[in-house]
Amino acid sequence: MRIHDRSRKIRNRRYVREGLCINHPNTKAVFGRIHCQLCLNGMKKRYEKAVQGRMCTHHPHTKAEKGKQLCSACRIYGRISRLKNLGLSKEECRKARIALETFDGVCQSCKVEIPRGEQHTDHDDKKKKFRGIICYGCNLSIGNTQESPARLRAAANYLEKHQLTESA
Ligand SMILES: [Zn+2]
Ligand SMILES: [Zn+2]
Numbered sequence: 481m482r483i484h485d486r487s488r489k490i491r492n493r494r495y496v497r498e499g500l501c502i503n504h505p506n507t508k509a510v511f512g513r514i515h516c517q518l519c520l521n522g523m524k525k526r527y528e529k530a531v532q533g534r535m536c537t538h539h540p541h542t543k544a545e546k547g548k549q550l551c552s553a554c555r556i557y558g559r560i561s562r563l564k565n566l567g568l569s570k571e572e573c574r575k576a577r578i579a580l581e582t583f584d585g586v587c588q589s590c591k592v593e594i595p596r597g598e599q600h601t602d603h604d605d606k607k608k609k610f611r612g613i614i615c616y617g618c619n620l621s622i623g624n625t626q627e628s629p630a631r632l633r634a635a636a637n638y639l640e641k642h643q644l645t646e647s648a
């Protein structure tokens with residue numbers, strides 16, 4: 481499988497270098513692309529059909545997420561590859577994938593239900609470790625206090641102190 485993939489990659493690279501379609505090496509690719517016009521037309525048609533049928537544009541047999549053009553597997557894949565690009569190890573990415581796949585919709589920091597599309601995959605950038613799935617608000621608070629537990633705790637105390645004096 482691996483070897484087959486690699487030889488296909490090398491072959492495709494040659495086609496790209498020679499400006500040929502990677503599916504139809506007897507046909508020239510459209511300038512700046514790796515496919516011929518026929519392939520591009522087919523891709524466009526498949527894309528439009530998927531969007532119309534509310535299917536994932538990468539997996540035409542899987543429903544897209546509500547209001548999105550991709551399925552949940554694609555969304556998770558996107559988040560994981562982002563973490564990978566940020567320098568997280570394979571093991572940390574695996575933890576993040578499991579957390580995303582089993583996520584119950586509740587912010588793992590403040591325990592409030594997260595509105596659709598607002599979940600944030602949080603990680604410790606210095607240690608390159610996945611932390612959890614949190615809401616937009618928690619992500620801002622954590623970021624704006626330079627990830628300082630002491631400052632966040634002090635802010636909670638500050639709020640509580642004023643709430644107590646108000647009700648008294
Ligand atoms: Zn082609
Ligand atoms: Zn998909």
Ligand SMILES: [Zn+2]
Nearest residue numbers: 587590615618
């Ligand atoms: Zn939260």
